[in-house]
Amino acid sequence: MAKAIMIQGTTSNAGKSLITAGLCRIFSQDGYRVAPFKSQNMALNSYITEDGLEMGRAQVVQAEAAYKKPDVRMNPILLKPTSDKGSQVIVNGEVVGNMKAMDYYKNKTRYIPEIMKSYSSLAAENDIIVIEGAGSPAEINLKENDIVNMGMAKMANSPVLIVGDIDRGGVFASLYGTYMLLNETEKKYIKGNIINKFRGDIKILEPGLKMLEDLIPVPTVGVVPYMTMRIDDEDSLSEVFENSSVLVDIDIAVIKLPRISNFTDFNAFELILGAKVRYISSAKEFKCPDLLILPGTKNTIDDLKWMRECGIEAEILKYASRGNPVFGICGGYQMLCKSLKDPYNVEGGGEIKGLGLIDAHTVFEKEKTRTRVSGIFKCAGGIFSELNGKSFEGYEIHMGITKAEGFLSMLKSMDGGEKTDGLCQGNVYGSYVHGIFDSEEVLKTIIKALYNKKGLEYNETLSCDVKAHKEREYDKLADELRKSLDMKYIYKIIDEGVTL
Numbered sequence: 001m002a003k004a005i006m007i008q009g010t011t012s013n014a015g016k017s018l019i020t021a022g023l024c025r026i027f028s029q030d031g032y033r034v035a036p037f038k039s040q041n042m043a044l045n046s047y048i049t050e051d052g053l054e055m056g057r058a059q060v061v062q063a064e065a066a067y068k069k070p071d072v073r074m075n076p077i078l079l080k081p082t083s084d085k086g087s088q089v090i091v092n093g094e095v096v097g098n099m100k101a102m103d104y105y106k107n108k109t110r111y112i113p114e115i116m117k118s119y120s121s122l123a124a125e126n127d128i129i130v131i132e133g134a135g136s137p138a139e140i141n142l143k144e145n146d147i148v149n150m151g152m153a154k155m156a157n158s159p160v161l162i163v164g165d166i167d168r169g170g171v172f173a174s175l176y177g178t179y180m181l182l183n184e185t186e187k188k189y190i191k192g193n194i195i196n197k198f199r200g201d202i203k204i205l206e207p208g209l210k211m212l213e214d215l216i217p218v219p220t221v222g223v224v225p226y227m228t229m230r231i232d233d234e235d236s237l238s239e240v241f242e243n244s245s246v247l248v249d250i251d252i253a254v255i256k257l258p259r260i261s262n263f264t265d266f267n268a269f270e271l272i273l274g275a276k277v278r279y280i281s282s283a284k285e286f287k288c289p290d291l292l293i294l295p296g297t298k299n300t301i302d303d304l305k306w307m308r309e310c311g312i313e314a315e316i317l318k319y320a321s322r323g324n325p326v327f328g329i330c331g332g333y334q335m336l337c338k339s340l341k342d343p344y345n346v347e348g349g350g351e352i353k354g355l356g357l358i359d360a361h362t363v364f365e366k367e368k369t370r371t372r373v374s375g376i377f378k379c380a381g382g383i384f385s386e387l388n389g390k391s392f393e394g395y396e397i398h399m400g401i402t403k404a405e406g407f408l409s410m411l412k413s414m415d416g417g418e419k420t421d422g423l424c425q426g427n428v429y430g431s432y433v434h435g436i437f438d439s440e441e442v443l444k445t446i447i448k449a450l451y452n453k454k455g456l457e458y459n460e461t462l463s464c465d466v467k468a469h470k471e472r473e474y475d476k477l478a479d480e481l482r483k484s485l486d487m488k489y490i491y492k493i494i495d496e497g498v499t500l
């Protein structure tokens, strides 16, 4: 039976996912069998495992860091918010329905047996489970019946480290306040604090650490520097959306839809030195990018209405009419169609005219398509015609089914026979495949075409192997954490567990 360590945070985005991933890599490097675990994730960035099951992307990254294949047991519950009040609830990788937040919170303890089944079976196969909490354990309105923070720590009898974000300020107050809002039993699980995202002179910080330790009986087990490294993000608070104003050769604009999903699809572009992805949420920011991407969304029709109202749709139509390239992924692909219909009310219902840039129609079905795919580009025209013959690999997660009016085609999946996973019309491209840009040949072909269009030279020799890049990032993360965390102490608390 594995031992456990749990990473909780004072807020969302404090860096729990990153530190969990780094610890997974460190323990694996030290020879342990390791698995990440998060009982419940609320995220629109999800992934499809080899068994066709859906899980949150943060645990996928952590699994990779632990040299493991992503496994749905690592994230038994996934909530995908469809609106401000409700979510699609996914248990052990399969949709169980849409639920209002209130109904879910009232009934969530019914999922404890599922959570513990997954946890126990992972624990039986590993030496250490690195558990990640969610949000903060001090949300006093949600603490009762908790299944993801202190409730989970108790079920797994796991020592807990709390991560605070010093970059946003108020780190002492939030670490102190988090501890003080816990009850006496819960406090016994807290074995250390971690200060994350530190930049500056540690000498100036040190007296504060001492004062905090005088106020609460919790040692600071490390001060982790601010890292520019990016691993796949979990939620829309992600720093990915903070645009920089650096000038580059190729400007790629992604529309930041209100329900944007799977924006990890575009991380691959970061490997291209001369390209920059910027996220835009107003018509004013549109300008004239070299490539426009419409990303996935959990609520295609609502997000299309939003684009229409804020004037972005008009900008896209103007931009596309001049022959500029547009690429839609999943929900973004659906928006490019002539019409979208939701007869079974899976995403709020109704019918709407699409952008009409691809002669196709999308209908939302009752059953979700969840599959991994691989295939090759065929019949891609326009500026990216060099994609033909290039292979892709990825996964699909959607309720909608898209059918072309006539003969339009672009991608053929090898494993799905004649299944068409995407369409192309002129310089407008759409596909259901998430992760399509992770293929080095696809990525390079697209970038090269964009350079050519601008009359610029593209240095093709630079590698953009996404997998190799990620491996290097995980090792770098582990090195950085080894330098800043007291690993001896962390091993000690893992070994001791929690005695009440």
Ligand SMILES: NC(=O)CC[C@H](N)C(=O)O
Binding pocket: 261, 262, 295, 296, 297, 298, 299, 300, 329, 330, 331, 332, 347, 397, 398, 399, 400, 401
């Ligand atoms: N991941 C996505 O973009 C999904 C698109 C759309 N919401 C569907 O389910 O069909």
